[in-house]
Amino acid sequence: MKSSILMMLLFVLGYIVCFGDMSSLNNSFVDEETLQYFSDFKNKKQLIVVNKPATNIIKTIHGDPYECVDFYKQPAFEHSSMKNHLFRYERLQIPSLTNPETNNKKFGYLWKNGIGCPTGTVPIKKVTKDEFVRLNSFSEKYKPQGSWNFTYNQSNIDNQHHFAVSRIKTGKGKIYNGATMVANTYNPKVKFPQYSSTRIHIQLGNDFIQAGYTVNPKLYSDSKTRNFVYTKVGENQCYNSMCSDGIIIVRSDFPLGSVEETCVRGDIEGYVQIYGLLKDKASGTWWLEIEGKQIGFWPANKFQKSSDNNVEWGGEVYSAHMRSPQMGCGYFPVGRVRYDSVIYNITLVEENFNIDKRVKNREAFSDNNHGYRVANDIYSDIPVNNIIYYGGPGNI
DSSP states (O other): OHHHHHHHHHHHHHHHHHHOSGGGGGSTTSOHHHHHHHHHHHHHHHHHHHSOOEEEEEEBTTOOEEEEEEGGGSGGGGSTTTTTSOOOOOOOOOGGGOOHHHHTOOOGGGBTTSSOSOTTEEEEEOOOHHHHHHHHTOOTTTSOOOSTTOOOOTTOTTOOEEEEEEEEOTTSOOOEEEEEEEEEOOOOOOOTTOEEEEEEEEEETTEEEEEEEEEOHHHHSSOOOEEEEEEEETTEEEETTSSTTSOEEOOSSOOTTOBOOOOOTTOSSOOEEEEEEEEOTTTOOEEEEETTEEEEEEOGGGSSSSSBSEEEEEEEEEOTTSSOOOBTTSSOOOSOTTTSEEEEEEEEEETTSOEESSOOSEEEEESOTTTOEEEEESSOSSSOSSEEEEEBOOOO
16 A cells, blocks of 8 residues: 555656656546645644643543643654753733732533633643644635724725724834723624634734634534634734644643633623733733633744734624625624623733723724624723624624
C-alpha cells in the first residue's frame, strides 16, 4: 500500500514539473483520491497544532467534549515568539472593574464533573478533521470584521457583512486600553454557512480581537448560542484557541466555545453575560474577562499596536449570499429592555488607564436600516448606564 501511494505521488509530482503549476491538479488527469491525499497532507500539521495530547477528556453539561491540555502545550505556544521559553504572567488588576462578588467565582457548574480540568491543564474544545478542513475553507469575506470599512448603503445587496453597532467616533486621535460590556443573550436564526454575533471589537492597528457570543453552524456544527473570542494577527486569524495566534487560556474550569443560556423576548427574567477586553498597564498583556474573571490573554508582542485606536460594541452578521440572518433577538429595537437585544454598562479604559463609564465619544451605526437598527441611550432611566439597543430581522 505504501509503495503504491509513493508511486502515485512521484507520478503526480512529475506531471507538475512537466506540465505546469499546482493548478494543474484540477485537471481530470488527477483523480479525487490523490487530491484528497494532498489536502490531508496540508492540513495534518496544522491539525496537530490544534489538537494537543490531552491528560483526559471531560464534557460540559451540554455534552460538548473538551480535552484537558497541559498549560504549556496549548496551540499558542507553537508560535515562534513563544517557543523555547517559560512564560510567566501576572493576572490583570484593575480594581475599578473588579466586582468582589465575582472575584472568587468558579465555573465548575458548567461541567458534568462539577469541577473542570485538573490543575495545570486547560480545557480546549477538540476539533475533528472535518471541522478543521471546513474552518480552513473560510474565505476572507466570511471572517469577522469591524464596521469602519463599511458605509450606509441600503441598495448594495453585494455586502455580505452587516452591522448594528455603537462605535467610537474616528478622527479624534485617542488611544484606549480596553473595553467592557454586559449583553443579554439571544439565539438568532441563521442558515448554514451564515453567522450572527454580538461582540466587543477592539482594533489594534491592522490587527483586532473580538469577544462575545455567536450562532455559527459552520464553526460549531450546530445552531446554539456560544461564547467566543476571535483573534486577527497579520495574515493569521482564528476563533478561540484554534491556532498559534489564538488566546492563551489560564483557567482550568472555563470552556471557550461553550453553550450560553438565552433569553425569551418579553420575559421578565433574562440571561446576560459580562465581557471585557483589557490591557494590563505593567506588562502590556491583553486579557479576556468573562463574568469578571480572567479567562486568558494575548502577550504584548503579539499585535501590531499595543493599544487600541477603535472600539465598537454590537451586532455583526454574515449572509453568505442568502437573505441575511437575524441579529440579536431578531426584532428591530423598540427601546424596552425586555423586548430588545441590548448591551449596557459599557466602559472604556482610557490612555491613562482611567475608567470612562459615560463613553460619550461614540456614534450609532447600521449599514442597512432595512435589516438592522441601533440606538444609543447614554442617560437611561433604569439602574444601568450606556444602553445600546440593536438588532433586527435581517432578510436583506
